[in-house]
Amino acid sequence: MARTRFVNDRGLTARMTLVMFLLGGLFVALIVGLMYAFGSSPGIVLLIGLGGIGVAFYQWYSSDKLAMRAMRAREVTPEEAPELHGMIDRLCALADMPKPRVGIADMDLPNAFATGRSPDRAVVCVTTGILQRLTTEELEGVLAHELSHVAHRDVLVMTVASSAGIVAGMLTRGAQFGGLGLLGGRRNNNNGGAPAVLVAIVVSLVVYAISFVLLRLLSRYRELCADRSGAYLTMKPAALASALQKITGEMATIPQRDLRASSSMNAFFIAPAISGATLKTLTSTHPSLEQRLEQLARIQAELGRPTA
Known part of the structure; x- marks a missing residue:
């Protein structure tokens, strides 16, 4: 947080910290779930994770330009x-x-x-x-x-907090369209590709739903x-x-x-x-x-x- 004279609220800060901790735990759970589903293709997990982080970084880095453009606002x-x-x-x-x-x-x-x-x-x-x-x-x-x-720095806080939801959303869309090589996870292991995709989709949907609620609470x-x-x-x-x-x-x-x-x-x-x-x-x-x-x-x- 920037050093300012704004008054802090310890109760609110504690609650926000708890929500951030839970969102961090969700992110870890998502990555572990992906690693389990696609253990033979760790590159997929890395690609999805980096993709989600990249989207979050772009939203954070360009937040002022995106918001001003959306509102058709001008600097005065x-x-x-x-x-x-x-x-x-x-x-x-x-x-x-x-x-x-x-x-x-x-x-x-x-x-x-x-x-x-x-x-x-x-x-x-x-x-x-x-x-x-x-x-x-x-x-x-x-x-x-x-x-x-x-x-x-609320834009940074909310961007970091949304990372798990972004990655989960990307995974669900990728699986729906067969993108990111999701069907190749365990295809050579007794045709286990489809179950791997189902596990990944279920995990991502659960993470996305919980992340959605926690983000709005935050x-x-x-x-x-x-x-x-x-x-x-x-x-x-x-x-x-x-x-x-x-x-x-x-x-x-x-x-x-x-x-x-x-x-x-x-x-x-x-x-x-x-x-x-x-x-x-x-x-x-x-x-x-x-x-x-x-x-x-x-x-x-x-x-x-x-x-x-």
Whole structure:
């Protein structure tokens, strides 16, 4: 983690560490399963593993470009967006962190995201819709949330955590199409190629399913951590709570085609672009609005108590 003044939460950190440990165990289980299924062809296991790591590395390394392109966003200079840059300058000074690049996406959808392979290569992007709807204090709370993601290297954390799922997904597709030489594992051993493929598919499907749930659990923890860190940085948790309520409420006014067009960015957004639906716990990348507001209310009460 980058050295900043963002407040840590030991409880959340412990839970995130546990989830990362379980995801690491899944990756090991997947590799062991592959080695068992294709013991006579270790090159296949190596190829699949390197392929998955390569895909994850590309997603991490190019995360800023991919996200900006997906949102049709552009980087803006201090001359083009002086107020936005000034706000980020102040927050970065408070957090003692490098200033990321600043982007704006010209769309009515009220949202914001941060991404990038490191704090030095990060970008914080807001939409014109969120700039039009939020007050200065509310926007400051949103930006503090996004800067927390940058400071804690959340893109790197989530990329590493997704490795097992990526490899499992690649294996399943490869087996379906007979790619990567999967049918050659134990073909010469009493026609054992087909059973080897079945073992590999079953193992990969189980790993992918468990990884899917754990990744979303980890994502929800990191969103709560960013809410908490951002609220303590600005010392205005009520402003972030108000912003989240506005953003979520405004989703109902956005055409469904625009929400669908931005759905690939939901994991990055401060609030998912979904209207009129309560996200299921196991599949949601974000905590429920109620859970986020409850945490912010507790922080507001704590900050409001006089010190002894």
